[in-house]
Amino acid sequence: MSSIEQFGYRQELQRSLGFADLMIYGLIFMVPIAPFGIFGNVFALSGGMVALAYVIGLVAMAFSGLSYAQMARAFPMAGSVYTYAGRGIAPPVGFIAGWAILLDYLLVPALLYLVASTAMNSFVPAVPVWLWLVAFVLLNTVVNYLGIQMTARITRIMLVAELLVLAIFLVVAGIALAQGKGTAGALTPIYDSATFSWTLVFGAASVAVLSFLGFDGISTLAEENREDARRLGRSMVAALALAAVLFVVQTWVAALLVPDRAALLAPGAQLGNAFYDMASYAGGAWLGVLCAVATAIAWGFANSLVAQAATSRLLFAMARDRQLPSFLARVDPKHKVPANATIAVAAVSLLLGVGMSLYDKGIDLLSSLVNFGAMTAFLLLHVAVVVHYVVRRRSRNWLAHLVVPVIGFAVLVLVVINASLAAQLLGFIWLGLGLLAVVVLYVMGRRPALPSEVS
Template sequence: MLRRKPIPTGWKAEADTGLKRNITTVQLASFGIGSTIGTGIFFVMAEAVPEAGPSVIISFVFAGIAAGLAALCYAEMASSVPVSGSTYSYAYATLGEFAGMAVAGCLLLEYGVSTAAVSVGWSGYLNELLGDLHIPQIPHALTAAPFDDDPGAINLPAMILVGMCAILLIRGASESARANAIMVFIKIGVLAMFAVIAFTAFNDDNLTPFFADGAHGVTLAAGTIFFSFIGLDTISTAGEEVKDPQRTMPRALIAALITVVLVYVLVSLAAVAAQPSSEFAAQQDAGLAQILNNVTGATWPSLVLSAGAVISIFSVTLVTLYGQTRILFAMGRDGMLPEFFTRVNPRTLTPVNNTIVVAIVVAILAGFIPLDYLADMVSIGTLVAFIVVSLGVIILRRREPDLDRPFRVPLYPLTPILAIAACGYILYGLHWYTFVFFGLWVSAVLVFYLVWGRHHSALNTGRPDPLQAAP
């Protein structure tokens, strides 16, 4: 359970694993931006502004710093262990097989549930945009609430979205990357449009008192806002499909982080300056669109923003679905899952089996199960992954000081220690039952490992690893 997978270095990082290396730095950075700027920025202002007032701008900066500390640790690990699998592969190489499997459970939970939840959000925005032409939901008894005689409804638009993303991923990683880059450009353009229009209503009085609830309000709002930064780690799942991964991945991570922070700060400043802080609490649904309606007195800006939200959420679903398929691929290659998950289509060079399986599971979750109560489950999986990566940086520095590291975390060891502390602080604020459900899920994954995975592990059977093969 403590055996560690050797770290591929030099030419091994470019080994032929069956996947095609054709993703560029810009496309990879767009992956991170696309999976991060999603539903959060369109809703979080209604929750964060009542907590901090105008100083929510500082809260966005603080949350960005916390996410940035983790992103810097990801950048060093990505340059040191440039393979698919994200935190799973990093944990396998630093903490051992048992810990790697536990982290894999965290990632599968994070990507699977978040993809389904985001798909449900896309459904609502799409129907709002279409108006009378909306796609109806199909009544079905399986989705009814307990002890409720009324049937629930199959969320057909959410299932359609998952299917479209799966088809795009099956066609090829480069095609998906190009489509995502276009959607990222559109979503940033829409948010820039919001900022420009909102700034026309800039009022100094709306920024006073700036610290409405003091430092406590800033910290509280930063905890709420932090989850708008979840998604940057998706970049690290593409280690075997990018060109020159040891340099491309750190650059893409940092570029994505800077872009996301700038967009969030700009949007938050424009929003709080355009209307009094007291009005945000009542804008739980499509808050940014309501601000545009109030500023312009017209409906077209909010329609454009809704269209941008539809495109934005589409790209989030696409990238998170991609990330999960690559994690399964890495696990299958290591023997932690059946060989079925390692098969790559010879024409498209994509793991089609993984994409189909993930799409079916996520579509069922999105279509049949209400996912609101699982939001914290996504957060706990992400935070644990952030902590493991930060810890992995410290362990590798001590265990293998001479390892080739094209990117090194600045201010080591302070940066990874602060990243662990920041994530631990946010974990402390989660509900107790979140830890219970999380523990049950990870326990189920570890039971599978003890019963099946450890016996079929590539390290146990001696099966050759393409990343470790001779040139």
Template sequence: MREICVEKGQSASLKRSLKLWQVIVLGLGYLTPLTVFDTYGIVTQETSGHVPSAYLLALAAMLFTASSYGKMVKVFPVAGSAYSYTRQTINPHLGFLVGWVSLLDYVFLPIVNVLLGKIYMSAAFPDVPDWMLGVVLAAVVTAVNLWKIDGTANFNTLLVAFQVFVVTFFTVLAISYITEGGGSGDVANIAPFYSANLTFPSLMAGAAILCFSFLGFDAVTTYTEETIDPMKNIPRGIFLVALIGGVIFIVASYFTQLAFPDITQFENPDSPSPEMSMALGGPLFHSLFVAGSITAAAASGIASHASVSRLLYAMGRENVLPKRLFGYLNPRSGIPVVNVVLVGILSLSALFLDLETALAFINFGALTAFTAVNVCVIFHYFIKEKMRAPKDVFRYLISPLVGAGFVAYLWWNLDSHSLTVGMIWSLLGIGYLLYTTKGFSKKPPEINFEDAI
């Protein structure tokens, strides 16, 4: 496949150097394996102690949408993800709006990671001003993203490996605790998956919360133009990121549920993971757990920073955003360095924003992208290409409808704060589109896909 140039006649291009395992690592870094402990307390209470079952349901839901991403990237192997798919499959104006709203997810996740990293580091270094810790984390993440993409992926591998080590160590300690008579006292117990007090509404409510733990599996599509053999490796990467993340979440939550079936014993039952780490491994493991949390924020920050930089590049290359600024690539490294620096500067808003507001933007943007991609599969394959053989009906109609159905349930459970900030942002995007297209009288600039493959 040929690399994509910023303009004809220029040599700067995104460099195809990522292997499948690097794509997976970037996706897992975005996903954050340690996030299993962030929502454990809340979902335990919501599901009456059936977190693993809720994760199974959430994983099933996400795999349908992951399958839709895989189908679309085979048709449009370019950076831009849901934005590119929608503008080419349905309508350029709608594509712009999907890209605009998706920016909420991509732009605010680096901000959230700086926020979380600042919180974790403040606990470890209480004497250092938290604003200084936030600046240091934002600077490190930005610097790593100025490397060539494979260097960024390799660095993130170390951070993800450390997270997996912490999750594994936590699980081993939990098993040891159970076999010694703690918790349920039995490591082979079906209770975390099913018991008499499990109800379907509570399970669905828990799964709705946990679906947001999977945010990031779709982000690997933004690395399409930097991946070797993207039409094979990106679909595989999307599916494997969601699957591997789901397996980690299910296994870790299962043994945690057996070790701590009753979380009311903790001072903070909504977020008991620090107390659980202390109970399992004492001060030493507690310190390791905190270090893992800091590492998770950094890994997710690096991966999300890389993703939004590529999305901005895709929009800049097409003059949807000013091309001279957002469509620039460094001739030597093939990195959208201006975008990387801009995202780094934006992430400093974590010094002023609160976590609730930032998460509200992310949830609205992610659900918009998920909805758009499922709809695009139906539009492209089933409607436009008329692929309607029996097996095609399942692949290109039923499967994306199931994915869209799960996403619709998430929309239904989205809090009013997320809906409010999302709608305000959407209205701003519509206003910008009206201005740039002179009241929809002309189309937004379109990408030449022949240069992408």
């Protein structure tokens, strides 16, 4: 276990998480059944090659996971890519990386709450979307405020429940395939010559990566890790690998059972309930309802719980370095959590969630922006690995410190280029505001700086 005092910080958070806790946290953040909620969108965008889209998403995230592991070992502190780019390259670059990842971290809880609340409203129409959203936000805020150990216990329970639902789906779907209900060839979900194009699958991958986002959230818990810093990196890679296997298997099986492929690929198709319709076709209405309710609870409670925790740690780290308002750095003396940052995330999630619930394309817009912010920050992460290890430390571990980050950077560029135009436009506007904020900080005499640089 590395000390953070050597970097100019005081240990304030409680070190109580082990390898298993961190890996489970990452799995819950990614949601083992995440493809349930966006299956229709990825299926349509990929021309039915949904499993291939997830494989490409895995490749993009695998290189990022390996780079995260290298930087977590070098700088075992909260703050994720903000810390890694700031200390690996320069503090102003760290600010931009933190600003970019904020587009992911600040929006993802609101996205999760909105998806879950919309799903619950479809089951209980008498309760409006905004009221479901308020209930989810309040519940998660209370759990997170009670401490990271409480969050860890809840995530273990939720992980078991999600894996149980996934197992039930796979068994029933397997029986359906054995009975001849399959609607496509065995290899169609990975390659379909009638629809294949690299632009198509990379565009679909830019949406599929949403399911993988979350493994990086483990890095925000570095100061609550009780073991060696290398275990932090290994837990990220392990969580990513396990999630990838689950994603590819479930989407492959699901793509073989889509009852009306042509209708789902047609322009203007209703995609939100595609997975649940497929589950109903495979095993009956009860399976469709089970998958839908499980998705709502997983996104609205389990996933958003850990997303709120990760976001609060990022705000805490940036505020501690005086790059965000200092009140966000306050730690509750009893529960050892960033109290004000936790409440701030809840407030932002509530406002964004309710606001976007009034917009027809709110979920699609939030999804695109979340992905764009994460991919942009990951690009800077790969640059940080090369600068810190190869340029500064003269590392000769060419594979880990040069080849992996360069390939990861190139793959992410392809994903970003193929993202939606709306996401690109709003994402670049967000980055522009971040650059403007850096200029303002310099003009005010508060250039981005880290404790070791402060005189």
